[in-house]
Amino acid sequence: MSEIGSIVQDTAHSPPRWQISGDWTLGHYSHLQAELSRLGTLAPDQPLDFSLLGQLDTAGAALLGRWLGSERLTSLARQNPELTPERLALLHTVGEALQECPESPGAAHQSAAYEVLEEVGVTMTGLWDRGRALLGFIGLALESLARTLLQPRRWRVTSLVAHIEQTGLNAIPIIVLLTFMVGAVVAFLGATVLANFGATIYTVHLVAFSFLREFGVLLTAILMAGRTASAFTAQIGSMKANEEIDAIRVLGLNPMELLVLPRILAMMISLPILTFIAILSGILGGGVVSALMLDISPTLFLGILQSEVPVQHLFVGLAKAPFFAFIIAIIGCLEGFKSGGSAKSVGDHTTSAVVQSIFMVILLDALAAMFFMEMGW
Template sequence: MAQRPEQSDSVARASEPSPGDADIVASEGRALLRVTGDWILAHHSRLNDRVRALHAQTQADMPVDVAGLSSLDTAGAGLLHALLGAERVAALLADGAALPPAQRALLRAVAEAIEGREPAPAAAGGSALGDVLAHVGQATLVFWRHVSGLTGFIGLILETALRVALQPRRWRVTALVANLERTGLDAVPIIALLTFLVGAVVAFLGATVLANFGASIFTVELVAYSFLREFGVMLAAIIVAGRTASSFTAQIGSMRANEEIDAIRVLGLDPIELLVLPRVYALLIALPILSFVAMVSGLVGGMLVAALKLDISPVLFLSRIQDNVGLIHFWVGMAKAPIFAFLIAVIGCLEGFRVQGSAQSVGEHTTSAVVQSIFVVIVVDAIAALFCMEMGW
């Protein structure tokens, strides 16, 4: 049977939400704050004006009646918190019969969120020694987390490399060649130029100082020893750390921020095998070659200064190197190149996987990768120098 128009209009009016309201009424000889209606987003503007009007009239000990509150959402709960204050909201939440469970849970969540944004009280000042020890402890924990994470990542790379080495069909030759071009071939000009200039500077300083002792001819040995053992490989590693480690971190970090790493895992692929191993292998091949280029460029720079300032011909320069500089010094320098390459590649890739998903995080971890790589290169080079000195190499 069809409803009459009057009946349908009355049903529609009954289903419409009643606007929320609040008022101060007299009850049993004292003032009472009565909250009624729907405190929802649809009536936010009207309720906000009402809250502002009543805020100055309400007293801290004024009782509250919320029996007429029919509906409540997040916007209405925020206005109700502004009207009642934190203490009366806490008392209202403590009364289990005042509100239905759903409204009480919503009001509690909104109150905790609002009150949590308030500034925390200032912590009591501690002693200077305690603050220093606390800072040292925090720095030690951060260092330990970095070391443990790095060693764990190295183990994961070695395990994946051994597993993939037995399956030639899974070798990523195309990715290896592409990374080898970016990390090795593209870096040759800058490494050759910088080491040439450093070799010229070392030769010039050596000639200037040794001339006071009548030993200018030993500038040849100075340049040869410094570049074959230390400067060649270390300068190449530092340039690669600033150029390649940052590139690895930015590339993998951008993929992680765009959720491409998760997509690779969903496809059933291993990110270590797909992204890390080609970069590690490429740098293991590229850095020894770049170190050799750096050694040759440094020697050429020293040879040029010796020819122009000391009248030492290139033939004499090379013959003194052949007669007085052993081949062991070249091998000592070249032996450090794969170690530096592996550590730089691992740190760059690890920092890329640590990116949290924002552009700021990509920048922070890129900077961290460069700093850590250069730090590790210098520390390992110092340890290697002490070891070779004790071994008599």
């Protein structure tokens, strides 16, 4: 039967010593913690007697370690020969762990301004690390692409075609539906505003310019960021969690060539095609609204498009598509490789991939808009 541990001051010796007896185990943790709280801090010069110590586990060792302190633990072997080497090793190990683990985490109160600055610093450091990781992964992908292009036997044509189907062909319905409705909304809002100036006919120009230069490629890229980047992250993250990527390396294959390059090339092929389809669908939506509500016939609508809207605006919109596709695929694959072995990690990195992809697409679009404006294109 176990005996509850206790600490009693033995005054029969000179100087008085503390007698540690009974079992110091998890079952008596509350009682022992109360005893130590009542005794307070142990003086450095007070001797200890462990001759009556019963059972000892990590819970009891943690209590003794906090009460004795790290400096006293190092001198136990010299002052208390009755302790066995196993118990000394347990006390030393627990003492080292306690030095790295504060007794009351979060007890120190910090000012609100300090916490805000700390959070800003942590966020900026995280952004810097993500930027470096993204640039490094881009370099690795470009290096793998350059090395593989000159060796046709290493091309993954089957994987490329499968990803083109998943990222491009299967995305056509949602792209067409969304851009058609946005084109109709743009035409309706444009007509509402332009009617006040008697310039309803310029609704055609508004729809054409907006979709040729911006809306077609931007809406498509945002949809692909939410649909495809998340799929890339989830697929690669699941493979990493199942240790399939390690198996690929064991087989002597390169995960970049096998998993990343087909996805990047598929996106760079699919997104320009989807952008062209989105432009046609958006203009069609604007044409339907113009015909039904503005008395602009399809013949007049197409005539204005042909005679007054330069084709260079189409090229401007399509030129941005490969860059958007590349950054979306890179971020999706990178976040997949960064995910851990748990479902929560895969979910977190999937969310991060979508957010980062949409942010980078909008950032690149803004930079491209300023560049084309300065060039006069």
